[in-house]
Amino acid sequence: MEPAYNEEQMMIRDLARRIAEEKVRPEAARLDEEEEFPYEILEVLKQSDLFAVPVPEQYGGLGMGVTETCIVVEELARACAGVAVTYAAGFLGSIPLVMFGSEEQKARYLPRIARGDLCAFALTEAEAGSDAAGIRTQATKDGDFYVLNGTKQWITNGGEAPIYTVVAVTDRSRGVRGASTFVVEKGMPGFTFGKKEKKMGIRSSATRELVFQDCRIPKENLLGREGHGYLITLKTLDRARPGVAAQAVGICENAVDLCVEYARTRRQSGQVISSFQAVQHLLADMATQTEAAKALLYQTTHYIDSGAQEYSKEAAMCKLFASDVAMKVTTDAVQVFGGYGYMRDYPVEKLMRDAKITQIYEGTNQIQRNVIGGALVKESARKGKRG
């Protein structure tokens, strides 16, 4: 089922689907096998204006919302989750600029992003992932500059993106209130790239270390105010998490389509396996859960786009649910394909590998549950109810 899309949303869906089917799907297996970054596909996305979707109109974008962005992510993920996350992580990296950038910062960076310059969001470090307060990367004020030192880890689009939003500590004594966010451009002196990760899934996407060694950035590149880094991080992740759910939903839809088609042609004991109730029930559960995840995803994005101020809980719920569903659905997809499903010559084992990361990144699903649980307790307390 599709949510009640308006005309523009249908246009975006049709265009993204066409690109996914014509340009992405034929390349997906090769990009995965060779761990190759999808330069040519990104060029097509640029030409088609898809990078302009979430950028405000006054900065050269199309001024659309999280819903439209997720439609693009979902459609791309149907064909290849690695390509989808490259696009989605660009969106993630641009959120701090869109939400917290000054007029001057927006005017400088957003038109580039709308034209297709990739972004990356750099929070995670070796000792700090789920624990955002544990980051070590230091930013020291020096006249008109900040000097960055430290290493960021597992940064999606690392090395490929020209624009990075980086969280670093400006005042260690203040804990999470001592973190700040900066815009750093590829090529700034002292900013280099470390290890390129070899991953289980989403292998066409780039995941890399960012290394800052006395990297001097102009003080104008501070986003918001000093000490706002943690708040910016939380707000950014809230807005980006439906994007992970959209990846998960796209993966699920692909899995269901591939399985139904396979079950209708694969024969065992003289009949197609789709005639077996055991297989039909697997397919039924896969499709039902996919629909439920999709419904929650777009319910959430509509809530966000309607102007909601606070949506941590909802964003976490849709990410949590859709990614758990994706893991279940893709595991079952391998089961439907049987022995063939386990072989890399067939497309479904990739889906299972791709699905796994959606339970981990942009906050593990354990963290999502913390967010949801914490919000429930807080909401109840706000209403004045007793425990």
Place this chain on the structure above:
Amino acid sequence: MPYNIVVCVKQVPDTTDVKIDPETKTLVREGVPSIVNPFDTYALEEGIRIRERAGGKVTVLSMGPPQAVEALKECLAVGADEAVLLTDRAFAGSDTLATAYALSLAIKKLGTDVVLCGKQAWDGDTAQVGPGVAEELDVPHATYVRKMTLDGGSAIVERLVEGGYERVRVPLPALFTVVKEINEPRLPSLRGKIKAKSAKIPVWGPQDIGADTTRLGLGGSPTEVVRVFSPEVRKRGEVLDMPASEAARYLLSKLEGVIR
């Protein structure tokens, strides 16, 4: 130098499996989604590329039922500047000669240096309308063009011919029909689609182009379709569209069934 480019496009059913109404002997369009004739998308891409290199304007022109406006909007979304639709009851049932006559009058009204067409429509497959338009316009034409370079007042083109290609210089204005080797058509852009959605496309009838109505429609068409038929369906074997190992296993199970 900038060029005034007209690209002729046809809206066709999105299938190569064309069905023909046995009574009227015309194409059955009901229930089949329509698209821009795929060969015409190469002509449009070439027109846009000429404009991007040399400047000018690309106008797409189509003759067809009112819903052909959708095909023209698709062309605008891809990057055409303007579009014109020829539609009127008087045009209905036109054969290739009458169609070429009507298109040529519209092109005269638009004024042009370069007319581009796909090599043929994938429903009718006649490949006659392009050269027919050139004759009506009384301009030179080159068919099956796989490469073209414009050089001021003339074009140097490579035409696909059996066993190779020939290179010819054609003075402008001229008409060219192109083959799919010429380029790779781009996809529409989102901005283009949004703009095209609200575009007002001028609709011209016979009087707008000063047409002699006796040369239009069924009455103006000397072509008479005597009989249309599909080749007899021959019973064919079972096609195994699956990996070899799986196909072998399936075959074996079939054979075992026969032997027992």
